Amino acid sequence: MTxxxxxxxxxxxxxxxxxxxxxxxxxxxxxxxxLRGAAAGRSGAEGVRVRTQKSSSRSTVPSTATW
Structure with a gap:
């Protein structure tokens, strides 16, 4: 046992x-x-697609900060 x-x-x-x-x-x-995937031109590792945001779909709401 020991x-x-x-x-x-x-x-x-x-x-x-x-x-x-x-x-x-x-x-x-x-x-x-x-890094190998990025060098090969793929976005993300193992074929994961990264969703990019177009400039026309960005929010145009002005800031409400009044400092």
């Missing part, structure tokens, strides 16, 4: 120490994928 707890302790410490590194690696790979 050996099992020792193995479990080592495994949990290893998980706690490697989790941030694995998360950072995943985030960096996603950023690289987005």
């Amino acid at each position: 050996t099992f707890l020792n193995h479990l302790t080592v495994l949990s410490v290893l998980t706690l120490l490697s989790a941030p590194a694995l998360y950072g690696l995943h985030r960096e790979r996603r950023t690289d994928r987005q």
